Structures are given as C-alpha cells and as structure tokens.
C-alpha cells in the first residue's frame with residue numbers, strides 16, 4: 614500500500630490541447646494524416662490503436678519533439694513549435710531518470726533548471742514525491758527502486774515542472790500485471806489531485822476504460838487518422854464489471870479489431886488476419 618503524504622500543492626490547472634488537421638511525414642512516408650482533436654483543460658484522453666499506427670508519433674509531436682508537416686498543434690491556444698515547459702512527457706522506460714542523482718535531485722531537476730532557489734527545489738521535490746507516495750525514498754538512487762517506484766519518480770519529476778499537459782507513452786507497458794494495476798489506480802488519484810490535462814497512449818483497452826474521460830481510436834496506418842472517439846461516462850473509481858464498461862470494452866475490441874485485421878491484410882498476412890477474426894469470436 615502506497616504511503617501518500619497529504620500535500621498543500623495548489624491544483625495545477627490543466628491546459629487545453631488542440632490538434633487541427635495534423636499530418637506527419639517521415640520523408641515520403643505519411644505516418645498520420647488529418648488528425649483533429651480538441652482536448653479540454655483537465656481532461657484525461659486515451660489514444661488507442663493498432664500497433665504501428667502512429668500513436669507515439671502523434672504524442673511526440675504534441676510534446677514538440679516531432680515536427681508537424683500539415684495542420685497545427687496548440688497548447689493553451691499557443692502553437693506548439695518545440696519542447697515547452699507547459700508539456701511534460703512520461704516515457705515507457707524509467708531509464709529516462711538520471712541514475713547518478715538521488716530521487717529528490719531527479720524531481721528537483723526541472724525547478725533547478727528554471728532557476729528556483731535550493732530551498733524551493735527541495736520543497737517542490739518533496740511535495741511531488743509526497744503526492745506519488747515516495748517521500749521516504751527521496752535520498753535513494755533510482756537503481757535502488759522497483760520498476761513501479763521508478764515510474765512514480767518519473768511522474769513526480771514531470772509534475773514538478775508544473776506543466777498544463779502531461780503526455781504519457783505506455784508508461785506502464787514494462788511493468789508486471791500487479792504493479793501495473795496499482796499504477797493505474799495511482800494515476801487516477803494523482804491526475805485528480807494535480808488537475809493536469811493528460812494524453813495517455815496505451816494498447817490496453819481495459820487500462821483506457823479505467824482511466825479515460827474519452828478514448829480516441831486511431832485507424833491502421835499508413836496515413837492513420839482518428840477513427841472514433843468514445844466518451845467514458847462511468848463513475849470513478851471505475852468498476853470494470855459495470856455493464857456499461859463491459860459494453861464499451863466490446864465496442865472498442867470490435868472497432869480496433871477491424872483496424873488490426875486491415876493492417877494485417879495490407880501486410881499480406883491474410884492467414885493471421887483470419888486467425889485474429891476467429892479469436893474475436
């Protein structure tokens with residue numbers, strides 16, 4: 614059980630994120646095309662879609678790491694032209710942490726870079742470590758923590774920059790099933806406490822139903838776009854056995870299954886496509 618320290622953190626106000634007709638190419642390869650999404654301030658949006666459709670590419674463009682070739686992306690009404698303190702990214706791998714720094718130094722890194730005083734750095738780091746339930750680990754090094762704990766440090770480090778939007782690229786993909794479940798519950802709690810807007814990429818339909826306000830399903834690539842957007846009108850914390858959750862899971866499986874089969878057919882893997890169809894039945 615995570616020991617969560619009550620904090621006096623001000624609610625960080627989420628920022629709205631808007632994609633307007635976004636297209637991204639790698640040389641002559643059109644990865645995504647005509648993506649339009651209006652994500653409200655404080656909303657939790659999950660991006661689901663077949664493997665290789667362009668979820669990470671879109672998320673990286675939202676983070677300002679990848680240039681948009683058509684259309685535009687904006688945060689809080691300002692066009693995204695590169696990395697921006699308003700946009701925080703949590704990666705799948707906790708290798709993103711600095712192994713030679715203590716947990717506290719890792720979380721204080723952003724405030725230090727923006728010139729906060731030493732006392733303010735420590736205060737912010739401890740506040741956010743409290744929020745993710747890891748204040749007691751502040752003096753340890755990342756290598757001394759479990760995978761789930763390292764991911765919580767990553768989340769605290771991003772939140773210490775007080776971004777309006779947190780972008781998460783399959784952050785729990787490398788964790789075992791049990792730790793993953795704990796992290797999903799933690800994410801729900803941390804997101805509500807922080808008030809940030811979250812865009813969360815996942816392969817996992819159940820994870821999306823557990824966390825999202827809305828789920829955007831992408832088509833198979835190349836030139837992937839948004840196929841459908843599902844609101845998740847279920848009370849939190851979510852009950853996966855709620856009949857509405859069961860029905861939503863069925864719809865999402867069908868919707869994504871169609872795209873996976875299309876992708877397999879396009880790759881000439883028709884036998885695999887037939888097998889996938891049979892698995893769905």
Ligand SMILES: Nc1ncnc2c1ncn2[C@@H]1O[C@H](COP(=O)(O)OP(=O)(O)OP(=O)(O)O)[C@@H](O)[C@H]1O
Pocket residue numbers: 639642644662663664665666667668669670671816834
């Ligand atoms: N730097 C790059 N150069 C060339 N092609 C790229 C580059 N990055 C991604 N792609 C291609 O763009 C497409 C989308 O890749 P992306 O990683 O965004 O998909 P994804 O939906 O996140 O996949 P997965 O679910 O398997 O992680 C793929 O065909 C990939 O090969």
